[in-house]
Amino acid sequence: MKLEDELKQKSFKNPYHRMMVNVMFTGNWLMKELSCQLKPLGLSSQQNNVLGILRGQYPNPATLGLIQERMMDRDSNATRLVDKLLEKGLVTRCQCSHNRRQVDIVITEKGLELLKETDKIIQGLEDRFKQIAPEEATLIGELMDKLREREA
Amino acid sequence: MKLEDELKQKSFKNPYHRMMVNVMFTGNWLMKELSCQLKPLGLSSQQNNVLGILRGQYPNPATLGLIQERMMDRDSNATRLVDKLLEKGLVTRCQCSHNRRQVDIVITEKGLELLKETDKIIQGLEDRFKQIAPEEATLIGELMDKLREREA
DNA sequence: AAACATCAGTTGTATGTACAACTATATAAA
DNA sequence: TTTATATAGTTGTACATACAACTGATGTTT
Numbered sequence: 093m094k095l096e097d098e099l100k101q102k103s104f105k106n107p108y109h110r111m112m113v114n115v116m117f118t119g120n121w122l123m124k125e126l127s128c129q130l131k132p133l134g135l136s137s138q139q140n141n142v143l144g145i146l147r148g149q150y151p152n153p154a155t156l157g158l159i160q161e162r163m164m165d166r167d168s169n170a171t172r173l174v175d176k177l178l179e180k181g182l183v184t185r186c187q188c189s190h191n192r193r194q195v196d197i198v199i200t201e202k203g204l205e206l207l208k209e210t211d212k213i214i215q216g217l218e219d220r221f222k223q224i225a226p227e228e229a230t231l232i233g234e235l236m237d238k239l240r241e242r243e244a
Numbered sequence: 245m246k247l248e249d250e251l252k253q254k255s256f257k258n259p260y261h262r263m264m265v266n267v268m269f270t271g272n273w274l275m276k277e278l279s280c281q282l283k284p285l286g287l288s289s290q291q292n293n294v295l296g297i298l299r300g301q302y303p304n305p306a307t308l309g310l311i312q313e314r315m316m317d318r319d320s321n322a323t324r325l326v327d328k329l330l331e332k333g334l335v336t337r338c339q340c341s342h343n344r345r346q347v348d349i350v351i352t353e354k355g356l357e358l359l360k361e362t363d364k365i366i367q368g369l370e371d372r373f374k375q376i377a378p379e380e381a382t383l384i385g386e387l388m389d390k391l392r393e394r395e396a
Numbered sequence: 397a398a399a400c401a402t403c404a405g406t407t408g409t410a411t412g413t414a415c416a417a418c419t420a421t422a423t424a425a426a
Numbered sequence: 427t428t429t430a431t432a433t434a435g436t437t438g439t440a441c442a443t444a445c446a447a448c449t450g451a452t453g454t455t456t
Contacts, residue, residue: 093389093392093393094389095385095388095389098392099314099315099316100313100314101300101314106370106378107378107379107381107382107385108370108373108376108378108381109366109370110381110382110385111373111376111381111382111384111385111388112274112278112366112369112370112373113316114384114385114388114389115267115270115271115274115384115388116271116274116275116278116316117271117316117388118267118271118388118391118392119267119268119269119270119271119272119274119275120271120272120275120316120317121392122264122267122268122271122391123268123271123272124319126264126268127414136441136442138442148253155404155405156404156405156406157403157404157405161252162251162252162253163251164251164265164268164269164272165272165443167276167443167444167445168442168443168444169406169407169442169443169444170405171405171406171407172406172407172442173442191403191404191451191452192404192450192451192452193403193404193405193450193451193452194403194404194405194451195404195405214261214264217264218258218260218261218264221260221263221264221391223390223393224260224263224387224390224391226258226259226260228387228390229259229260229262229263230259230262230263231387232263232266232267232384232387232391233247233259233262233263233266235376235380235383235384235387236247236263236266236267236269236270237245237246237247237266238375238376238380239270239274239373239376239384240245240250240270240273241245241375279444288411288412290412307434307435308434308435308436309433309434309435317413319413319414319415320412320413320414321412321413321414321436321437322435323435323436323437324412324436324437325412343421343422343433343434344420344421344422344434345420345421345422345433345434345435346421346433346434346435347434347435
């Protein structure tokens, strides 16, 4: 559905304005599609994001700082996200021995198993985008990178 | 900055995966750029969104239902957003006479004045995207629409 | 070694989001 | 007319986000 129909708006001021609104709207829409599908597994998209980061480190531990700098939304509170994952037995947490300020976090076997399920969900979402050609997907990625670029 | 550097990740599974993550990340990033700039005016992006919708109706009133269906994030609670705007004297709210279930909301002069300020902020954001050519901006808009399309 | 600064993480709090239950009014059916 | 159903908004609550203040551990300076 075109953005104008989604927001029941006749038109936008100019292409830049339409682009800005559309990127925010579509990003939010996609995030909700994902969250909605992860919900039956009892995971939020941020929790899934953290688990994915931990799998990337596995079998090495990750500190909260490492997690934070790799999260999609860096304003989320890594401490409390890990609390939730801990409650569900998806990660372990223990004080790092050589630097007691740090906390080592490792994904558990159960966490790795759960990620196999979320991989299927992500795959399903990717399949949902068949109307986008692979070259277009690449292009969108490039344009998003360019959008965030800063001029000198 | 490229997405891989933002998230300190070596690569993505495939172009679709990179696209999905990038659209979510960039949408969120843009929303934060906007929120951050609106903050000095005491407005959240959602509040600004509602004010803009009310200006579109002005001088006619809008009901909460109309506001809700035009908001970028429809899960936001229109009642409470309007509460906030009311506290600041940016809108008026009164029970509709011919259907007392409905509530008529109208933007005030003060609200219209404030929108002139936020217009400048939006304009400033648009100027920030000079690295994007107008045709590219149009293209991004079209690709975002296509992304949300559903196959039959 | 004592004092100070920095760092890694935690906690507190105001605000926002998601979603369901509720109230009051209006419309339709029996 | 009474009961049932749908509609427009409101309220409650659990959870998430934004951001600042705090605690404890480690480095650095003198």
